[in-house]
Amino acid sequence: MIELSSVTKTFNSGKHNQFTAVDGVNLTIRPGQLTILKGPSGSGKTTLMALIGCMSRPSSGRICLHGIRTSFFTETDREAALDITSLPERFLTEIRRSTFGFIFQQFNLMKGITALENIMLPAYPTGESQAVFRRRALELMELFAVARHSSSPVDWLSGGEQQRVAIARALINNPAIIIADEPTAHLDSKLSREFMEMVGTLKAQGKTILIASHDPLVFDSELADCVVGMRDGRITDIAGSP
């Protein structure tokens, strides 16, 4: 579970171009559910997801994660809440690597290396044996029907195939939470539906999924457990479980 209390993120604080992207957000994201952040461009969805995904720290407020596993968070603490707001960068990176899988709007794949290597990228610094995560990557490629492209440079793949590679990459470290930022922005309707089917599969596996999107195909999906409307950095409405 992820709990946000009065989370605010201000950029260029104290300068003439000060800008508040997220303003006093209170939100609970339940485990195993699909939560969708809905809203126009500039509404603060991406910033909020970056805060939840330990990519940046809030200017004020608290974000607590429940039930996560890290090397510095001991066995007995597993069910306790971990306040990530003031953690040092090193710990945030570890949480990001072990708990979250990211799917970016532009896919953010590394050009020139193979699809398989792209999928394995988040696992390289973990210290896990390459043979083990390579096998896992190949299984994910099978699952997302891109196995035949394992040794092709990723830039040779079509948009839909690249997206599937990006999803496989997000799953390589077996994260509990998947964060996807505008995942269907560069896909046609058919591929967008395919993407939502894949989301369904992940949800069925018990993953917590958080998607930011202003695509009706996503936020109107039956799979969504909770749709959070945002505008000007604030939550305007919440439809669904929380």
Added chain:
Amino acid sequence: MNTPLNRHGNILDFAISSLLRRRSKNFSLLVVYTLIVFVIASLIFFVQAMKREAGLLLKEAPDLVVQRMIAGRHDLIPDRYKEQIGAIRGVTAVTPRLWGYYYDQVFGANYTLLVPEQKLVEPGSILIGPGVARNQRIQVSDMLTLKTSSNAPLLLTVQGIYPSSSELISSDLIVLSAEDFQAMFNLPAGYATDLAVTVANPQEQTTIAAKIAEQFPDTRPILKSEILRTYDALFEWRGGMMVVILFVAVLSFIIFAWDKATGLSAEERKEIGILKSIGWETSDVLLLKFWEGIVISLTAFLVGVVLAYGHVFLFSATLFEPALKGWSVMYPHFKLTPVIDVYQLTILFALTVLPYTAASIIPAWLAATVPPDAAMRS
């Protein structure tokens, strides 16, 4: 199991894969780098081998050489000095030496003429170096005609040719009898070119040299250690032409490393952002850049050093020949004995591999400190 060794192995693997993506850029980088290491390593090997040859040569040199000076110029020394110097306490032996140079106008070459201490040849016979044999196109039993200082021809029979293994020191040598030497230069009897003095106790060499200088103010005693020092100054890599070449090589390396250091492309910056966003720590990115730097620089270092070894010891430093040959007509065909100075190679390693690796890491470190959410906004 997660281990630090796996982490290094995985990141090294990715570093190689990452380098292969920019094949032509990295290959040209490797070629330039290897070339610089090759030039510097060749110099180090060459200088070390030459120093060794010079050291071996001087091992047999007399402890002290006494020359007579007239008006600041080297002149013939009378034989009577031999007895007087030999009487100085501590002097074991004094041997008059005869040697000089001869310019052959026909072939445009300079020969070194030497009378050995022990009689090696009879009057009318000579031993010659391989360079002389090549230059004159003569073999054993052939005749060589030299012009004496009174313009009369002196006919000499080649009794033997020195082996090519000794070419570095014997290339231009003509060994002849004292009688022929005196006839050649119209030398007055009872005179020598200089005196070779043997001293029993090496600690006393300086004192004896001082005594000789005091008793014979018209002489110049030269200590073996002084000759060694001169050779050192000549072959030392901090001196002479070597320092110029070394300076140019090091300077080009600095320019090259600087270019690399400031040359982090927008694409590379974006990739660092991606890595950070998918869970790489700043230290992971730095480790990647470290391995990239090590792969390039260590490969260049090893290949450059191996090529330099082949160049100097198998191909007799062929590329340096035009610079070293100078005016020499009888440039020796030599083969140097391999000498590797670990200390100097370590310095070369420290001067090339370490700065390059640092030059790869520093800009990456600057780029890797960007917040990981930057990739989300790109």
